[in-house]
Amino acid sequence: MTSKEAKEILLLYRPGTVDAADPLMAEALALAREDPELGRWFEQHRAFQAKVRAGFRQIEVPAHLRTSLLIQQPLRPPPLGPVRPVWWQNPVWLTATAVVLLALALTGVLLRPHAPTRFVNYESRMVGEAQRSYRMDIVTNDMQQVRRYLASQSAPADYVLTPGLAHLQLTGGGRLTWRSHPVAMVCFDRGDKQMLFLFVMKRSAVKDPPPPTPQLTKVRQMVAARWTRGDNTYVLAGPEEADFLKKYL
Numbered sequence: 001m002t003s004k005e006a007k008e009i010l011l012l013y014r015p016g017t018v019d020a021a022d023p024l025m026a027e028a029l030a031l032a033r034e035d036p037e038l039g040r041w042f043e044q045h046r047a048f049q050a051k052v053r054a055g056f057r058q059i060e061v062p063a064h065l066r067t068s069l070l071i072q073q074p075l076r077p078p079p080l081g082p083v084r085p086v087w088w089q090n091p092v093w094l095t096a097t098a099v100v101l102l103a104l105a106l107t108g109v110l111l112r113p114h115a116p117t118r119f120v121n122y123e124s125r126m127v128g129e130a131q132r133s134y135r136m137d138i139v140t141n142d143m144q145q146v147r148r149y150l151a152s153q154s155a156p157a158d159y160v161l162t163p164g165l166a167h168l169q170l171t172g173g174g175r176l177t178w179r180s181h182p183v184a185m186v187c188f189d190r191g192d193k194q195m196l197f198l199f200v201m202k203r204s205a206v207k208d209p210p211p212p213t214p215q216l217t218k219v220r221q222m223v224a225a226r227w228t229r230g231d232n233t234y235v236l237a238g239p240e241e242a243d244f245l246k247k248y249l
Helices: 003-010 023-034 036-057 063-071 091-111 119-133 143-152 244-248
Strands: 169-178 181-189 195-202 215-219 222-229 232-238
Touching (some): 003 036, 023 036, 023 119, 119 169, 119 181, 119 195, 143 169, 232 244
Antiparallel strands (some): 195 232
């Protein structure tokens, strides 16, 4: 994970929640502890969040709000007997509750970071899935069975295999999800008990799909080739080796 990728993930961090349990978030937090520059940025980001929250806590109840709420109260017939007042029906409590809810709503809108939708975020998440413990939904060496299964799961099944991949032993596939978009995963045995993972997603799911010409990069201690063909984007990830593009693309 690069420092830039970690920043985009840490923008989603909410202190005191289960966010730290997410594997990607945990990795980004660990990198922030190891990288001084990233650590300083993260502290500044958290300080800004705390300052904004503190500002909302200082919001005073508008003087006219209580009157407005009382005016909107419907007229009711007089009670037939003594009625014990309920604390939460007190106009003062209603006013305070309205202000608190308004402050919380505004805080959520202002502090909610934009979810990363760039291709590198998708690529990093998919390679991370392969590294942690990939789970094939279907185990077979029949590509037509894999395509039928993926199509039944609304995942891209119209992917085009490169000549290098077409000669490898298929082991199976599965359906993953990225930001509610279905992702097709096709797994190959490269011949030395090492796996290659092909991830296919619609190009419209990211705002910056890769170009048609394959590009090679290193992601999470693995190498990954990325390219776009037709309506699909492709990521091929596997252990680092010489002539990766030449052998498999």
